[in-house]
Every structure is written in structure tokens, then in C-alpha cells.
Amino acid sequence: MARKVTVIGGGIVGLAVARSLVQRGAQVTVLEKEARWGAHQTGHNSNVVHAGLYYKPGSLKARMSVAGNRSMVEYAQANGVPVEVCGKLVVATSEAELPALEVLAQRAEANGVPAKMITQGQAREYEPEVAAVAALRVESTGIIDFPAVCAAIVRELETAGADLRLSTPALGIRTSERGTVEVATGGAIVRSDALVNCAGLHSDRVARMAGFSPKARIVPFRGEYYELRPDRSHLVKGLIYPVPDPTLPFLGVHLTRMLDGSVHAGPNAVLALRREGYRWGDLSVADLLETARFPGTWRLARKYAFPVGYEEVRRSLSKRRFAASLAKLVPAVGEDDLVRSGAGVRAQALLPDGSLVDDFLVEQGHRQVHVLNAPSPAATSALEIGNHLAELLFTTM
Numbered sequence: 001m002a003r004k005v006t007v008i009g010g011g012i013v014g015l016a017v018a019r020s021l022v023q024r025g026a027q028v029t030v031l032e033k034e035a036r037w038g039a040h041q042t043g044h045n046s047n048v049v050h051a052g053l054y055y056k057p058g059s060l061k062a063r064m065s066v067a068g069n070r071s072m073v074e075y076a077q078a079n080g081v082p083v084e085v086c087g088k089l090v091v092a093t094s095e096a097e098l099p100a101l102e103v104l105a106q107r108a109e110a111n112g113v114p115a116k117m118i119t120q121g122q123a124r125e126y127e128p129e130v131a132a133v134a135a136l137r138v139e140s141t142g143i144i145d146f147p148a149v150c151a152a153i154v155r156e157l158e159t160a161g162a163d164l165r166l167s168t169p170a171l172g173i174r175t176s177e178r179g180t181v182e183v184a185t186g187g188a189i190v191r192s193d194a195l196v197n198c199a200g201l202h203s204d205r206v207a208r209m210a211g212f213s214p215k216a217r218i219v220p221f222r223g224e225y226y227e228l229r230p231d232r233s234h235l236v237k238g239l240i241y242p243v244p245d246p247t248l249p250f251l252g253v254h255l256t257r258m259l260d261g262s263v264h265a266g267p268n269a270v271l272a273l274r275r276e277g278y279r280w281g282d283l284s285v286a287d288l289l290e291t292a293r294f295p296g297t298w299r300l301a302r303k304y305a306f307p308v309g310y311e312e313v314r315r316s317l318s319k320r321r322f323a324a325s326l327a328k329l330v331p332a333v334g335e336d337d338l339v340r341s342g343a344g345v346r347a348q349a350l351l352p353d354g355s356l357v358d359d360f361l362v363e364q365g366h367r368q369v370h371v372l373n374a375p376s377p378a379a380t381s382a383l384e385i386g387n388h389l390a391e392l393l394f395t396t397m
């Protein structure tokens with residue numbers, strides 16, 4: 001008889017694991033609390049298919065993003081999802097950034113990512129307005145429509161007869177004496193042989209609901225975007241990224257030409273005041289208390305509050321500062337060229353010692369798999385993560 005599996009979370013990771021499970025013969029139910037698929041991180045991101053150059057060689061992120069870069073592009077092409085492999089530039093804007101750019105070039109090589117160091121003149125052939133003393137050209141980076149990927153997976157799941165439930169939050173989880181996993185949804189109890197938790201910003205809470213005690217807590221980091229005014233979008237031809245700070249898990253504000261020709265600028269990284277807090281006014285006392293009670297929060301604050309966190313908050317509140325960060329990459333970009341766009345909230349796992357979990361983090365128990373850290377590039381890597389989780393789950397059953 002087919003094994004029954006419940007997947008909690010209908011973002012790109014939950015949908016991808018559901019697809020992998022169906023392909024292995026499982027009977028799958030997906031529970032999503034919102035009224036549409038991909039409503040949170042998946043629907044509020046940069047839509048970049050990352051190449052895999054930033055991540056520690058051998059890490060899950062490195063392996064799955066390099067493979068995911070290929071599988072995601074192939075999936076999109078085969079399923080009528082808009083995608084374009086346009087390549088990108090990582091630019092050193094001063095001599096001081098050159099050693100870090102070299103390190104990145106070596107990392108790209110170690111991860112098997114096609115990338116080459118180019119001169120200022122060569123960089124300007126790709127991006128005439130860029131300020132670069134040198135750049136790393138990465139060919140395999142692309143732009144995509146991740147919500148359209150979700151829609152394609154949903155169509156596949158529907159065809160395969162999966163039970164897909166929107167507006168259905170998982171409110172409680174217990175394992176019966178006979179070993180059946182029971183998920184209370186408010187309306188009904190969903191019974192299955194196994195559970196996969198892909199609840200993104202709520203993944204640690206869902207794990208605790210299932211009787212797990214994950215060490216890591218989710219800390220929500222909001223990333224805000226601006227857009228270049230349409231008459232200024234000619235300033236950016238493709239994707240322009242800064243040399244990242246290796247001590248931080250974020251890539252720094254960048255300029256991304258989207259599939260519709262608009263140019264997005266961002267995201268920055270500020271602590272959100274609720275798990276799904278897309279604006280400064282979105283505040284949850286319960287979420288804040290939970291974050292404040294976790295010892296890792298205070299250790300993180302000691303490390304990053306000043307000057308990194310302080311500067312991020314100032315940039316979030318000041319369009320002039322945001323524009324100044326972008327002008328380091330493209331000096332012609334000014335404050336008046338920017339229009340406020342949306343924001344996304346990253347689910348970033350934090351450990352009690354104050355360190356941010358760098359790699360994807362998956363924990364498994366009897367008939368349960370919990371995805372406890374799946375930040376960028378998890379959308380790029382989703383099909384690989386899906387396969388990995390499906391394999392893991394079957395080893396626990």
C-alpha cells in the first residue's frame with residue numbers, strides 16, 4: 001500500500017518535496033495555512049537562480065545550489081516557466097575588496113561554478129555604468145519566476161492526485177499509539193504515516209508542536225526592495241552584486257534586472273518585529289517576547305548590533321542611504337531614481353550561542369523530517385532539497 005505523508009508548508013520547498021514523494025509512490029497531503037501557494041519567502045524574493053559560488057565547498061548549500069541551478073532551469077524550460085540564464089557580475093569597487101573577490105573566485109572554482117575574474121574594461125562591456133576595479137563574471141546565474149515554478153509543481157501534484165489544502169494551518173501534531181501521525185487543522189484531523197515540516201518562518205514552532213526540541217530558533221530578517229524608475233532602468237543590464245561580507249549570511253544590496261525588464265534594488269537585512277513582518281509597523285508582542293527570551297538573540301546582538309545592525313536600520317529608514325549603497329555599484333543611481341517596492345522576510349535559524357546557521361539544516365526523527373533552516377539559495381535548490389528530504393524520510397520509516 002502507498003505510504004501516506006503529510007507535508008506542512010506550501011512554499012517552494014514543501015511543494016518540491018511533495019513532488020519527490022509522489023514520484024516515489026507516496027500518497028501526499030500538503031497543508032498550507034495561507035490562501036495561496038508560495039505566499040511567504042517563496043513569493044517575496046529576488047527570483048534569482050543562484051550559481052552556487054558563495055557557499056562552503058561540500059556544504060548542502062554548495063552541493064544543492066550547483067545541482068539546483070541546473071535542475072531548476074531545466075524544470076522551468078520543460079514546464080513553460082519564464083527563466084533566463086543571463087549571468088551576473090560581482091564587483092570589487094575598491095582595491096581593498098580585491099582579496100575577498102579572489103577568495104570568491106577560488107570558492108567558485110572549488111564548487112565547480114563557471115566564473116572568471118575580469119578587468120574594469122571587460123566589466124563595462126557587460127555593464128557600462130558599473131563602478132568596478134575588477135569583477136567576477138558568473139555565467140550560470142539566472143532569473144526566474146519562482147511563484148510560476150510553484151504553480152507548475154501544483155499542476156503536477158494535482159494530476160498525480162495529491163491532496164492539496166490551502167487555508168489549512170497545522171495547529172497541533174501528535175503520534176497515535178499505532179504510530180500514525182495526526183495533524184489537527186481546525187477543520188479536520190489529517191492522518192498519515194509520516195510528516196515533513198517545511199513551514200519556513202514557523203518551522204521551529206511546527207517542530208516543537210511535533211514533540212521535537214530543535215536547538216535553533218527562527219529569527220525573521222526583513223529584506224526591503226526599491227525599484228529603479230522605468231526611465232532609469234537602462235542603467236542596469238543584468239545582475240550586479242557587491243563583494244559580500246564573509247561574516248554575514250546575506251549577499252548585500254544588489255541590482256537585479258527582472259524578467260519583465262524592471263530593475264530591483266535590495267534586499268537589505270533588518271530584524272523583523274514579527275515572523276511575517278513585511279513593514280516596520282507589523283509587530284507581534286508574542287514573537288518579540290519569544291525572540292527576546294532566546295539567549296542566542298542577545299549573543300547575536302552583542303556581535304552585530306553595532307555597527308552592522310545599526311547601519312542596516314539607518315539604511316532601512318533612509319532612502320538616501322539606500323541609494324548611496326547602490327551608487328557604490330552604479331554611481332549614476334541617485335535617490336530620485338528609486339521607488340519603494342515590496343519586502344520579503346528571511347527565516348534564518350539562530351543557535352543559542354548567537355551564531356547564525358550557515359548551511360541548510362534538516363533534522364529527522366522516527367517518520368518525521370524537519371527543515372529548520374532553508375534560507376537563500378533554497379528556492380534555487382528546491383528540487384534537490386525535495387529529493388534529499390524524500391530519501392531521508394523513507395530511511396526513517
Ligand SMILES: Cc1cc2nc3c(=O)[nH]c(=O)nc-3n(C[C@H](O)[C@H](O)[C@H](O)COP(=O)(O)OP(=O)(O)OC[C@H]3O[C@@H](n4cnc5c(N)ncnc54)[C@H](O)[C@@H]3O)c2cc1C
Pocket residue numbers: 008009010011012013014015031032033034037038039040041042043044045046047048049050168169170171198199200201202203206223267343344345346347374375376377378379380381
Ligand atoms: C528577501 C529574500 C530574497 C531571496 N532571494 C532569493 C533568490 O533570489 N534566490 C533563491 O534561491 N532564494 C532566495 N531567497 C530564499 C528563498 O526565498 C527561500 O529559501 C525559499 O523560498 C524557502 O522556501 P520554503 O518553502 O522553505 O519557505 P516559504 O516559502 O516561506 O514557505 C513556508 C510555508 O509554510 C507555511 N506555513 C507555516 N506554518 C504553517 C502551519 N502551521 N501550517 C501550514 N502552513 C504553514 C507558510 O504559510 C509558508 O507558505 C530569498 C529570500 C528572501 C526573504
